[in-house]
Amino acid sequence: MKKTALILCGLVLAPATALAGPTCSPSHDDARVLSGPSADSPHKDWQEGKSFGFGWSLQVGRNAKDKDGTGYYVGDLYDPTGKLATRNVFVIEQEWDCGP
Numbered sequence: 001m002k003k004t005a006l007i008l009c010g011l012v013l014a015p016a017t018a019l020a021g022p023t024c025s026p027s028h029d030d031a032r033v034l035s036g037p038s039a040d041s042p043h044k045d046w047q048e049g050k051s052f053g054f055g056w057s058l059q060v061g062r063n064a065k066d067k068d069g070t071g072y073y074v075g076d077l078y079d080p081t082g083k084l085a086t087r088n089v090f091v092i093e094q095e096w097d098c099g100p
Contacts, residue, residue: 021060024073024091024098029053031095033077033086037066045086055080058091060098073098 032039033046060075071093077086 021062021073021075022098024058024060024075024096025054026052026056027095027097031091034072034090034092037064037070037072037090039070039092041090043086043089046089053080056085058089058096061088063093064090 029051031052033043033052035041035043057078058073058075059078060073062074064072064074066072072090073093073096074088074090076084077089079085
């Protein structure tokens with residue numbers, strides 16, 4: 001009975017990981033990390049002067065647009081070692097490259 005329950009749980013939970021969006025990396029070293037869907041709202045942990053390299057990645061959870069139609073990715077930012085750095089950040093779509 002326990003084995004059947006474990007298999008059933010695995011089948012139910014497995015698709016949840018497949019629902020995650022693409023993983024993206026910055027397309028240049030001036031890419032910004034924002035707190036909302038506005039280029040004028042830098043995230044408090046990523047104010048001017050703080051930068052990151054190309055080894056950083058963003059696990060996209062959803063997309064957003066501002067009133068002018070600029071597209072944003074919303075997701076969690078990971079450092080080059082794969083450690084979660086900042087949750088629920090906004091980045092401008094044009095500043096990031098996303099894989100399939």
